[in-house]
Amino acid sequence: MRLDEYVWSRNPRGLHVSRILVTPLEHSRYVKMQAGWVKLVAVGDEYVDDAGIFMSMGITPVVRIYRERPGIKPFTPDLRDTFMWYLNAGVKWFEYQNEPNLPIEWPVGTNITYQNFDGIIRPLMDNWLQWAEFIISMGGYPGFPALADTNDATASTLYWMDAFLGYLQRSHFDRFKAILANGAWCATHPYILNHFYQTWPGRPITEARPPEAVNAREPGWHFEYPYDPICQMTDPGRTVYGSAAKEPHGDPVGLTASGRLFNERCASIWGTQAVPVLGTEGGIWPIPEIYGNPWFYQQDNRYPMYTTFSQAEGTVAMYEWIATTAPEWFFGVCLWKEDEYYTPYGIRAIERMAETPVILKNVPPTEVFSENGPGSGSGEPTYHMVILAPGLPPEWFYETAQAYWNLYRPIVTNTWSMIDFIPRVQSLACTIIATPDVAQGMVETLRGRYPNVFIDLVLARGNLQDVADVFNSRVFASRRFG
Numbered sequence: 001m002r003l004d005e006y007v008w009s010r011n012p013r014g015l016h017v018s019r020i021l022v023t024p025l026e027h028s029r030y031v032k033m034q035a036g037w038v039k040l041v042a043v044g045d046e047y048v049d050d051a052g053i054f055m056s057m058g059i060t061p062v063v064r065i066y067r068e069r070p071g072i073k074p075f076t077p078d079l080r081d082t083f084m085w086y087l088n089a090g091v092k093w094f095e096y097q098n099e100p101n102l103p104i105e106w107p108v109g110t111n112i113t114y115q116n117f118d119g120i121i122r123p124l125m126d127n128w129l130q131w132a133e134f135i136i137s138m139g140g141y142p143g144f145p146a147l148a149d150t151n152d153a154t155a156s157t158l159y160w161m162d163a164f165l166g167y168l169q170r171s172h173f174d175r176f177k178a179i180l181a182n183g184a185w186c187a188t189h190p191y192i193l194n195h196f197y198q199t200w201p202g203r204p205i206t207e208a209r210p211p212e213a214v215n216a217r218e219p220g221w222h223f224e225y226p227y228d229p230i231c232q233m234t235d236p237g238r239t240v241y242g243s244a245a246k247e248p249h250g251d252p253v254g255l256t257a258s259g260r261l262f263n264e265r266c267a268s269i270w271g272t273q274a275v276p277v278l279g280t281e282g283g284i285w286p287i288p289e290i291y292g293n294p295w296f297y298q299q300d301n302r303y304p305m306y307t308t309f310s311q312a313e314g315t316v317a318m319y320e321w322i323a324t325t326a327p328e329w330f331f332g333v334c335l336w337k338e339d340e341y342y343t344p345y346g347i348r349a350i351e352r353m354a355e356t357p358v359i360l361k362n363v364p365p366t367e368v369f370s371e372n373g374p375g376s377g378s379g380e381p382t383y384h385m386v387i388l389a390p391g392l393p394p395e396w397f398y399e400t401a402q403a404y405w406n407l408y409r410p411i412v413t414n415t416w417s418m419i420d421f422i423p424r425v426q427s428l429a430c431t432i433i434a435t436p437d438v439a440q441g442m443v444e445t446l447r448g449r450y451p452n453v454f455i456d457l458v459l460a461r462g463n464l465q466d467v468a469d470v471f472n473s474r475v476f477a478s479r480r481f482g
Contacts, residue, residue, distance in 0.1 A: 001181060003274055003328060003366045006141065007092055008060040010360040011036020012322040012332030013353065016281045017047075018339035020066050025050045027057065029342055033353040035059050039280050039334040041066045045085040052089050061086075062143075062280055062334065064095035071106045072123040075131040087138045095187050095280060096131045097145040100124055101155040113154060114163040121163045122171075129172060132179050142179065144262065146187035146280055149252040151242065157258055158241060158250030161265065169269050177270050181368060185276035188258040190333060191285050193299040194306050195225035195254050196314055205229040208303065211296070211310035216317040216352065223321045225254030234302050237412045240264075255279075255318065256330050263329060273370040279333035284311050284318070289347045290340050312348040316356050323359040328366055386412045387442065389434035430455050 014037030015030055023046045030038055038054050040047045040063045051061040063086045065079060073079075075096070083094065099105055100120070103112045111119055124145075132142035145164075147157045168176040197208035199220040206229045209220075222228040226238045235246050240257045242250040252258045259277030266272040288295050289308040298305035306314060315335070322332055335341060341350050432442050432455065443455060 001183060001368050003276060003368070004363045006183070006185070006276055006331075006363075008331065009036035009058050010363065011058075011358050012319050012361055013037065013358060014039065014062075014279075014332050014334035015341065016334045016337040017041060018337055021046060023047060023050055025338075026342075027053055029338060029346075029350075030054065030059055031057065032346065033341075033350050034358045036358070037062060037278070037332050037334050040064070042082070042086070044082055048085050048089050051086060051091050055090055060093065061091050062093040062095065062278065063091050064098060064280070069105060069107050070097070071110060072120065072127060074127050075134070079131075080134065083135070084138070087135075087140055092140050093143065093185070093278070094135050094140050095143040095146065096135075097124065097128060099148045099189065100145055101150070101157065101160045102148050114156070114160045117163075117167075121167050125164055125167050125172075129168075129175055129179070132184065133175070136179065136182050136184075141183040141185055141276075143185050143187040143278070143280070146189050147258065149189055149191060149258055151247055151249045151251055151253070153249050156249040157252040158261065161258075161261055165265050165269065173270075180266065180270060180272055180275060185278060185331075186259060186262040187280045188262075188277055188282070190255050190258065190279045190282040191253070191336070192223070192225065192255050192282065192318075193253060193284075194297060194303045195228075195231075195300060196221070196223050196284070196306075196318065197228075197230065197304055198222070198317070206233050211304055211307045214310045214313045214317075216313040216315075216320070216356065221314075221317045221321050223255045223318055223326070225257065226251050230302055255282075255322075255333070256326055259330055260327070263327075267370070271370050272368055274327075274329040274366045275368060276329050276331055278331045281336040282333050283335040284314050285336055287311060287340055287347065287349070289349075290343060308348055312352045315349040316352045319353075320359050323361040328364055331361065331363075385429075386431045386433065387446075388412070389432075389438055389442070 011034070013033060013035045015033065015035050016039040017025065020041050020043050025047075027050070036059060038059050038061050040051060040061050042063060043066050047061075047063070051063065054061050063083075065082050067073060067079075086094070097105075101112075101114070103110070106112055114121065128142075128145060135142040147160050148155065149157055151157075198214045198218070199205055199207060199222070200209055201220065208230065222230075225231055226235075226240065231238055235243050237243060238247060238251060240250060240252055240254075240261045242248055250261075252261060256277070259279075262277065263272065263275055266275055284306060286297060287308075288297060288306070288311060296305040296307045304310075318333070322330055335349075341347055346354075430446060432439060432446070434442055446455060
């Protein structure tokens, strides 16, 4: 299946309904903001008529069937019949299971951890597989369960995603591959906090405008966290997999971060190159205009605060960034949620969307699966990691090899476990900086676990500055790992 074969509005703007059992909906609210998506959370058939009305207006519904604290509730006939009401109405996009890394979705007393294999990981994925195959058989698109974006050690999005996909790889490799090939997509919940900013024309890319000076229709917006210049300046080499020094449990709190994690893991295991991702709830939240105290939010002090004004400008800019700049697989976000954006007439973000024309996303005819297959070593490396010998701090690399880092921005680590987080979409380049007594063992271990990796070795025989000089002048002179 190709990305452009998925049926949807091509309009990335979306809104989540206020709560369950509210019908008929005020469809004019979605028309006012010029929405392309609506997220419906249904108990039964109460939204079937609303779904049909939205589709007639060019707004694509996404349906999740709600059950309180479902845990590992199996895909029962009553659930099947409920989904059928919406399938028969023409709905194609569906979710099953929601934020399983949070206790609120489980019966009280459940051992909520990604390490609970028999109690959570295996049965939850087995149920999801059965449901996904049913949805595909009826012409629908099954969404991989949305995880809450968090770097908490227990609820870590990274650890839970790896637990799910690791089980599917070991036990249901071909079944999941068939699902990926026939309409699967990944649901995410990108509450991006203040991880966005706009720069000034002609000024440094790390100099953000203050909240009162942003403008949605002017260039310079950054929503690529954690790959944006501010994050990379303050914690060089941080990725969605985190960083050894500051975020050891991953860092998914960005607009496309969890979607990138899912796509990179599926690429390395199943050989995909682009699986659709939709944020089924999220946005720039909390909204100062609603919560009011404080009148601004600054969850991460590396980035500017956001206010009612900049939240509205940022929301419009976010959707334009999705349409023009985001990865081709990222299809939009359903803002959380209708009652907060209409209190009761519509907050500033709604007014800005109402008066700003929609930019549609041009989805290319990209095949979901790559011709090269998973972890292929063909072609030029697409990622680069620098592994320092134990005891050599990453800060040394940034100070002494800054010229190289400014050009290539590799992942830099002295934590051996970080090797497991290397995304291998096509092939990986790895440089090991070590003393002769440990270098060969490091190389052999890396080659044994990752035979597709291109390896360079820099031996630290002299002082650290000598190593840096050799590194900068010789190893990458040909830009082999660009």
